[in-house]
Structure formats: C-alpha cells, structure tokens
Amino acid sequence: MDLNDHIREIPDFPKPGILFRDITPLLSHPEALRYTVDLLAEQVADLKPDYIAGIESRGFIFGVPLACRMGLGFAPVRKPGKLPAATYSAEYVLEYGTDRLELHQDAFPSGSRVLIVDDLIATGGTAAAAVELVKKTGSEIAGFGFIIELTGLAGRNNLPDLPIVSLLQY
Amino acid sequence: MDLNDHIREIPDFPKPGILFRDITPLLSHPEALRYTVDLLAEQVADLKPDYIAGIESRGFIFGVPLACRMGLGFAPVRKPGKLPAATYSAEYVLEYGTDRLELHQDAFPSGSRVLIVDDLIATGGTAAAAVELVKKTGSEIAGFGFIIELTGLAGRNNLPDLPIVSLLQY
Numbered sequence: 001m002d003l004n005d006h007i008r009e010i011p012d013f014p015k016p017g018i019l020f021r022d023i024t025p026l027l028s029h030p031e032a033l034r035y036t037v038d039l040l041a042e043q044v045a046d047l048k049p050d051y052i053a054g055i056e057s058r059g060f061i062f063g064v065p066l067a068c069r070m071g072l073g074f075a076p077v078r079k080p081g082k083l084p085a086a087t088y089s090a091e092y093v094l095e096y097g098t099d100r101l102e103l104h105q106d107a108f109p110s111g112s113r114v115l116i117v118d119d120l121i122a123t124g125g126t127a128a129a130a131v132e133l134v135k136k137t138g139s140e141i142a143g144f145g146f147i148i149e150l151t152g153l154a155g156r157n158n159l160p161d162l163p164i165v166s167l168l169q170y
Numbered sequence: 171m172d173l174n175d176h177i178r179e180i181p182d183f184p185k186p187g188i189l190f191r192d193i194t195p196l197l198s199h200p201e202a203l204r205y206t207v208d209l210l211a212e213q214v215a216d217l218k219p220d221y222i223a224g225i226e227s228r229g230f231i232f233g234v235p236l237a238c239r240m241g242l243g244f245a246p247v248r249k250p251g252k253l254p255a256a257t258y259s260a261e262y263v264l265e266y267g268t269d270r271l272e273l274h275q276d277a278f279p280s281g282s283r284v285l286i287v288d289d290l291i292a293t294g295g296t297a298a299a300a301v302e303l304v305k306k307t308g309s310e311i312a313g314f315g316f317i318i319e320l321t322g323l324a325g326r327n328n329l330p331d332l333p334i335v336s337l338l339q340y
Contacts, residue, residue: 010254020254024274027234028221028243037238051198057227061246064197065235068207073198076231084180084190104194 003039003168006032007148021148021170023119027061036167037065040117040145043165045070049115049142051108053077053134055101055126058119062147066117075107075114077130090132092125101126103133110138120148121166124155131160173209173338176202177318191318191340193289197231206337207235210287210315213335215240219285219312221278223247223304225271225296228289232317236287245277245284247300260302262295271296273303280308290318291336294325301330 006026013020026032040062049070054063055077067074080089080100087102108114116130127144134141141162149155149166156164176196183190196202210232219240224233225247237244250259250270257272278284284304286297297314304311311332319325319336326334 008255013254014251022254024245024253024255024277027237028245028277030237030241030243033234033244034238034241057230060227060230061234061244064203064231065238067197067200068204068235068238071200071204073200074203074231075194075198081184083194084183084192085178085194107194107198 001032001035003032003036003147007168021120021150023058023061023147036147037062037069039167040066040147040165041069043167044115044143044145047115047143047163047165048113050112051075051114051139053103053107053114053116053130055116055118055130056082059117062119062145063117066145073108075103077101077103077116077133088133088136090129090136092129094125101129101133103130103137105137108134108137108139112139113142114139115142115145117145119146120150121146121155121164122150122153124153124158127155128158171202171205173202173206177338191290191320193228193231193317206317207232207239209337210236210317210335211239213337214285214313214315217285217313217333217335218283220282221245221284221309223273223277223284223286223300225286225288225300226252229287232289232315233287236315243278245273247271247273247286247303258303258306260299260306262299264295271299271303273300273307275307278304278307278309282309283312284309285312285315287315289316290320291316291325291334292320292323294323294328297325298328
C-alpha cells in the first residue's frame with residue numbers, strides 16, 4: 001500500500017504559500033489507517049520503548065493505537081492547563097512568540113524508555129519540547145515516530161542524536 | 171478488570187468545587203488501555219457503525235484505537251480553524267459564551283452510520299454539536315460511545331434518542 005495515496009495536499013493552509021499535508025483521508029480509510037499503525041509499530045520495534053508519549057493533538061491520533069498495537073502505555077503531552085495533576089512544562093518557539101507543552105510528573109516510572117510520537121515533524125520545535133519534558137520525568141528517549149517528515153525544514157537537526165522513524169518524507 | 175481502579179480523582183480542577191476524573195492512569199496502563207478499547211468495541215458492535223467520529227482532543231485518544239480495533243475509518247471533529255478542507259460548523263454553549271466545532275464536509279460517504287466518541291459526557295453540549303455536524307454530511311448517527319458518563323449532569327437529555335454506551339458512570 002502506498003500511503004502517499006491517502007495524504008491530501010491543501011494549498012495555502014493555514015496561510016498563503018503553505019502546502020498543507022492533510023492526513024484525514026488516511027484516517028477515514030480503514031485499511032490505510034491500520035496499515036499505518038502496523039508499519040510504524042514494525043519500524044520502531046527495535047527501539048524497544050516501554051511507553052509512548054503523544055503530542056497534542058494529532059500525536060494522540062497515532063500514538064494511542066500504536067500503544068495498543070505494541071502493548072504499551074500512553075502519556076499525553078498537552079497544551080498548558082489541560083493536565084490535572086502536577087506537571088513539568090517546556091517552552092518552544094513559534095513563528096511569532098513562544099508556547100508551552102506540559103507532561104504529568106508521574107507520567108512514567110523513572111528509567112522508562114519513551115517513544116515520542118507525532119503526526120508530523122516540521123521544524124522539530126514541539127518534539128524538542130517533548131524531549132525536555134520526558135527527561136524531566138527521569139526517563140530516557142527511545143526515539144521518535146512520525147508519519148510525515150518535512151525534510152526541507154531539517155527538524156532532525158533540532159533533536160538529540162537518537163533514532164527517528166518517519167513513514168513519509170516530503 | 172475494574173476500570174475504576176485506573177481513574178484518578180483530582181479535586182478542584184479545572185476550578186474549585188469540580189472533582190475531575192483523570193484518565194491518564196488508565197492510558198499509562200497497557201492492559202487497562204487495551205481492555206477499555208476492547209470493551210467499548212464489544213459494547214458498540216451491535217450499533218453497526220461504518221465510521222467513528224472523535225471529538226477533539228480526548229475523543230481522539232479512544233476513537234482512533236476503537237476504529238483500528240473495529241476495522242473502521244475515523245474522522246476528527248475539531249476546534250475551529252484546524253481542519254484544512256471545506257468544513258461544516260456547529261455551535262455549542264459553554265458556561266460563559268459559546269464555542270464551535272468543525273467537521274470536513276467530505277468526512278464520510280453520504281448515508282454512512284457514524285458512531286460519535288468522546289472520553290466523557292457531562293452536559294452533552296459538544297456531543298450534540300457533533301450530531302449536528304454528522305447530519306450535515308448526510309450521514310446518520312449509529313450511537314454514542316463514552317468512557318465516562320457524569321450522570322448527575324443528565325447529558326443524555328441533550329442528545330437524540332439513540333443508543334448511548336458509557337463504560338463508567340459517576
């Protein structure tokens with residue numbers, strides 16, 4: 001199956017000049033959705049993660065079925081004020097200004113191996129913030145799993161030297 | 171397995187007087203997470219859905235693995251401005267003011283049977299907005315699947331007379 005057939009290009013979204021890669025056709029196609037999760041599970045298996053950390057909100061879309069498929073636990077990395085218990089917080093840079101992500105302090109048993117999952121890596125800013133958060137919990141990063149990598153933005157350069165799996169590159 | 175053992179009570183979140191039911195312990199427990207998805211799949215099987223519509227963002231957490239488990243497609247019901255193609259929009263009432271949810275116009279083939287999924291039903295406002303959106307696409311509602319139902323808020327009364335599955339009631 002060629003997953004490219006299930007990614008839709010939307011020009012000028014969210015603003016003029018940006019070509020948005022829309023994953024909703026893939027999600028709506030039962031075989032493509034299941035194949036995506038199976039393929040990601042297969043490609044990250046060697047990283048031997050204990051937990052999946054998914055970045056709000058499209059990281060939830062792939063991170064939770066991946067956790068179910070691999071028999072792992074899942075922890076959400078969320079926007080500020082959403083997680084109810086004690087959190088760690090990490091800042092990342094936006095085009096104009098900054099934003100923050102949070103993770104529960106007790107998200108993982110200390111020393112766990114955590115795979116960070118999102119639908120897409122662009123500049124790598126949010127994934128780098130997730131790295132900082134996972135480290136604060138006393139766990140280590142097993143690696144990264146993305147569906148789409150926008151290689152022109154070189155997001156890998158903003159991440160530590162750890163295994164990065166991406167299923168589609170543009 | 172008693173899923174209650176994996177729901178954490180957080181007093182005074184998000185504001186004083188509210189007892190928040192935190193699902194993150196359930197998510198972090200591999201067997202509890204998989205059992206939850208299996209149980210929900212079993213209890214909604216008779217509704218014979220063709221698609222799952224999950225409400226941003228905790229509806230994604232359970233809706234996508236449910237779709238994978240049942241071999242169905244998934245469509246995200248999102249906050250305004252997040253979906254890149256042509257959308258329908260529906261308003262719902264908050265404590266102070268209103269907000270909107272959106273769904274892609276081409277989310278489902280017309281005449282599909284759609285199961286609406288969220289982690290929790292409180293007043294039923296967002297689920298009712300999701301009903302309006304699914305109907306606009308020309309599909310019908312197969313029913314509703316929630317992990318938690320706050321029965322004291324009588325959210326069922328705000329939904330059409332269709333099957334509602336909830337795994338835990340408080």
